[in-house]
Amino acid sequence: xxxxxxxxxxxxxxxxxxxxxxxxxxxxxxxxxxxxxxxxxxxxxxxxxxxxxxxxxxxxxxxxxxxxxxxxxxxxxxxxxxxxxxxxxxxxxxxxxxxxxxxxxxxxxxxxxxxxxxxxxxxxxxxxxxxxxxxxxxxxxxxxxxxxxxxxxxxxxxxxxxxxxxxxxxxxxxxxxxxxxxxxxxxxxxxxxxxxxxxxxxxxxxxxxxxxxxxxxxxxxxxxxxxxxxxxxxxxxxxxxxxxxxxxxxxxxxxxxxxxxxxxxxxx
Amino acid sequence: xxxxxxxxxxxxxxxxxxxxxxxxxxxxxxxxxxxxxxxxxxxxxxxxxxxxxxxxxxxxxxxxxxxxxxxxxxxxxxxxxxxxxxxxxxxxxxxxxxxxxxxxxxxxxxxxxxxxxxxxxxxxxxxxxxxxxxxxxxxxxxxxxxxxxxxxxxxxxxxxxxxxxxxxxxxxxxxxxxxxxxxxxxxxxxxxxxxxxxxxxxxxxxxxxxxxxxxxxxxxxxxxxxxxxxxxxxxxxxxxxxxxxxxxxxxxxxxxxxxxxxxxxx
Numbered sequence: 001x002x003x004x005x006x007x008x009x010x011x012x013x014x015x016x017x018x019x020x021x022x023x024x025x026x027x028x029x030x031x032x033x034x035x036x037x038x039x040x041x042x043x044x045x046x047x048x049x050x051x052x053x054x055x056x057x058x059x060x061x062x063x064x065x066x067x068x069x070x071x072x073x074x075x076x077x078x079x080x081x082x083x084x085x086x087x088x089x090x091x092x093x094x095x096x097x098x099x100x101x102x103x104x105x106x107x108x109x110x111x112x113x114x115x116x117x118x119x120x121x122x123x124x125x126x127x128x129x130x131x132x133x134x135x136x137x138x139x140x141x142x143x144x145x146x147x148x149x150x151x152x153x154x155x156x157x158x159x160x161x162x163x164x165x166x167x168x169x170x171x172x173x174x175x176x177x178x179x180x181x182x183x184x185x186x187x188x189x190x191x192x193x194x195x196x197x198x199x200x201x202x203x204x205x206x207x208x209x210x211x212x213x214x215x216x217x218x219x220x221x222x223x224x225x226x227x228x229x230x231x232x233x234x235x236x237x238x239x240x241x242x243x244x245x246x247x248x249x250x251x252x253x254x255x256x257x258x259x260x261x262x263x264x265x266x267x268x
Numbered sequence: 269x270x271x272x273x274x275x276x277x278x279x280x281x282x283x284x285x286x287x288x289x290x291x292x293x294x295x296x297x298x299x300x301x302x303x304x305x306x307x308x309x310x311x312x313x314x315x316x317x318x319x320x321x322x323x324x325x326x327x328x329x330x331x332x333x334x335x336x337x338x339x340x341x342x343x344x345x346x347x348x349x350x351x352x353x354x355x356x357x358x359x360x361x362x363x364x365x366x367x368x369x370x371x372x373x374x375x376x377x378x379x380x381x382x383x384x385x386x387x388x389x390x391x392x393x394x395x396x397x398x399x400x401x402x403x404x405x406x407x408x409x410x411x412x413x414x415x416x417x418x419x420x421x422x423x424x425x426x427x428x429x430x431x432x433x434x435x436x437x438x439x440x441x442x443x444x445x446x447x448x449x450x451x452x453x454x455x456x457x458x459x460x461x462x463x464x465x466x467x468x469x470x471x472x473x474x475x476x477x478x479x480x481x482x483x484x485x486x487x488x489x490x491x492x493x494x495x496x497x498x499x500x501x502x503x504x505x506x507x508x509x510x511x512x513x514x515x516x517x518x519x520x521x522x523x524x525x526x527x528x529x530x531x532x533x534x
Contacts, residue, residue, distance in 0.1 A: 004282070007275035032488040033291075033352025033523035092350040092491040094526070130286055132308055164306070166290075179524065181290050181306035184313065185328030214286050217348040217527055219491035233495040235282045235345055235530040250350050250526060252489040 004236065005268050011231055017081045017266035020067050022247065026088065026257045029249070030173040036256065037136050037177040038247040039065050039098070043258075048246075050138045051208055056102025058119050059244040066098070071241040072267050078241070080234040081266035085218045086226030088257025092250040095216045095263070097243040099123055099131060103208035107141025107201040112151075118191040121211065123240040128155045128190035133163050133180040134210045135195075142202025143171040150180050150195045150209060155188030163189070167201065177210070177248050215239070217250075223257070231266065239265055269339040271534040277496065280534035282345055285331040287512065289525040291352065292440065294516045299442040301401050301475075302512040302525070303329050303363070312511075314403045315473055320367025322384050323509040330363070331510040336533040342504040343496070345532035347483050350491025352523020356516050357484055360529060361477045363509040364388060364396055368473035372406025372432070372466040377416075383456040386476065388505040393455035394420050398445040399475040400430050400460075402437055407467025410434035415445055415460045415474065420453030428454075432466060442475070442513055477513075480504060488523070496532065504531055 005011045024043035029036040039048045048065020051057060061068055072078045085093045099121050105113045120126045133150055148165040163180035172178065182189075192209055215237050218227050239245070245263075249256060271277050289307040294300050303312045312329015315321060325333055336342050349358045364386050370378045385391045400413055413430040428445035447454070454476050480502050483494050504510070510529070514522060 004279050006279050008278040009275075011278050090487075091489045092526075130284065132286065132288060179288050179290070179307070179526075181288075182308050182310035184310040186310045187286075187308060187332045214526075214528065217350060217491055217493070219348075219350060219486070219493070221486060221490050221492075229493070232277070233346055233493065235284060235532075237282075237284065250352070250489045250491070252487065 014266035014268065015081055017264045018069050020069055020263040020265065022067060022261040024259045027175065029251045029254055029256055030176045031254045032252045034251055035177045036175050036249045036251055038249060040175060051101040051103045053102060053104025055115055055117050055119060056100055058100055058122055059098050060242040061244060063244055065246065067245040069265055076267050078239040078265045078267055079236040080216060080239060080263065081231045082264040083216055083218055083234055083261065084226060084228040085220055085261045087220045087259040089223050090220055090252045091256065093218045093259065093261060094214055094248045094250060096212045096214045096246065096248065097123060097240065098210060098212050098246050100211040101208055103138050103206055105195055105207050106204040107207060108204040110197050110200055112194045112196045114194040115192055118193065121190060123243060126190060128188040131188045131211050131213050133189050133192060134177050134212060135165060135180065135207050136177045136210055137172045137174050137207050139206035140171055140174050140203065141205030141207065143169060144199060144202040145169040146201050147198040148195055150192050152192045153190045154186045155190065157190065161186055270341050271343060276534050280532040282530055282532050283333055285333055285529040287525065287527045287529060291521055291523050293438065293521050295438060296516055296518055299444065299513055299515045300440045301442045302514060304440065315366040315368045317367060317369025319380055319382050319384060320365055322365050322387055323363050324507040325509055327509055331529060333531055335506045340533045342531050342533045343501045344481050344499055344504055345530040346493060346495045347481055347499065347529050348491060348493035349483050349485050349525065349527035350489060351485045351525045353488055353521045354516055355485065355487055355518050356514050356522065357482055359482050359513045360480045361511060361513060362388060362480060362505065363475060363477055363511045365476040366473055368403050368471055370460055370472050372468055372470040372472060375462050375465055377459045377461045379459040380457055386455060388508055391455060392420055393453040395452065396454045396476050396478050398428055398454045398457065399477055400443040400472050401475050402439055402441040402470065402472050404471035405439055405468065406437060406470030406472065407465065408435050409464060409467040411466050412463040413460055415457050417457045418455040419451040420455065422455065426451055
């Protein structure tokens with residue numbers, strides 16, 4: 001549960017806080033109704049690298065591609081105090097903490113592709129509450145439909161749960177990020193042990209998995225326009241120390257024009 | 269205790285319920301339940317047949333959240349949603365009671381012998397609505413569903429009607445019942461009876477629900493949000509089984525639905 005300020009005066013006193021800026025170049029995505037990761041899109045912050053293969057890593061605010069910021073002082077917490085977005089295209093910007101990621105899975109293999117020793121999550125703990133499983137495309141795969149099944153340990157520590165993504169008969173675009181559907185009753189993931197495809201997509205390519213926690217969704221309703229959410233509209237969402245803050249774009253069209261964003265972090 | 273000041277609101281505890289529901293085919297103009305749709309939270313189960321149950325926040329498929337402590341109350345703080353296709357109205361509601369197991373081909377009264385008492389916030393059913401939810405496709409012949417219920421004042425034998433249209437009625441479709449004139453709530457439902465066989469048994473159930481908030485979602489990937497003051501800070505009762513319903517305006521698919529629902533407690 002998000003920590004609070006004692007009253008409105010305290011919120012006002014904490015503003016404006018740290019001012020973080022984002023500027024990402026335009027890109028070509030998969031099309032309307034799909035998501036595109038801004039992790040490897042050029043701009044500010046600079047494009048990130050493809051994550052390590054195998055066990056992956058726990059990215060942090062120091063990882064290239066993350067938005068840099070200063071941690072809260074000892075005993076304090078950081079919160080979203082303001083977020084504004086403007087973009088040359090309509091869509092929705094999603095701000096999230098990238099908690100774990102890897103790469104190196106093949107889109108042509110139907111064997112179980114394992115993660116032998118997945119690192120333990122760290123933010124804010126190892127429990128995985130509110131953590132979702134997404135896949136990200138680093139090199140294009142094929143266009144044959146396939147169901148991706150990720151085996152994971154859920155928010156209660158129950159292992160062997162299965163989450164699925166149904167890939168349509170259409171090659172995913174490089175940079176596309178896609179959500180997995182949890183098993184019945186699940187709402188979070190602690191670790192992933194493997195992924196397996198029901199059919200080869202036709203091309204190996206390279207995709208990885210991401211464990212992330214969404215922090216805010218900010219719509220841009222007019223191309224060239226913007227949106228601004230204040231501290232309360234953002235629910236003063238907690239930002240954990242060392243969070244790997246990054247973004248994805250929920251697209252309205254294949255061509256996405258440059259995106260600018262400004263985020264203020266306030267400290268309680 | 270309650271939130272009665274701006275300072276109280278600023279100091280309130282907040283929790284975020286993340287929503288991600290994967291695409292399904294829809295029929296423009298109709299309402300659809302996201303209860304059994306896969307995603308986050310994971311899909312809910314078909315309710316029990318017969319007397320059904322009073323679902324809670326612990327029921328698979330419900331949004332996960334924690335009750336307040338120390339006498340505090342819970343309110344809807346904000347709601348943000350975006351859908352991959354089309355324009356929709358997304359409704360957050362408390363699923364107060366539900367069942368399943370009714371047949372779309374039976375025209376005699378299908379009874380609920382001992383319906384459980386509502387619990388949120390009490391047994392009165394004030395402001396509660398009645399819906400039918402399709403769990404397995406019935407036939408394609410139109411029929412009127414007539415439910416016999418006890419209203420918000422405790423008067424039994426009231427009748428409400430819902431129209432099951434002809435043609436394909438997709439799984440997940442929710443059909444609203446029009447309560448009897450003057451009624452504003454539902455305490456219990458005793459039976460449902462069809463005016464005609466739809467031509468196929470299928471499986472449908474009833475849902476007693478209390479709406480909390482609506483949000484309009486724009487075209488293809490363009491979301492919207494409502495904050496505490498815009499939404500009027502509606503109360504969310506302890507252990508509420510928070511679920512979503514969607515009404516689609518203009519196209520045959522929802523695309524993926526993503527968003528957050530933030531609750532504040534004070």
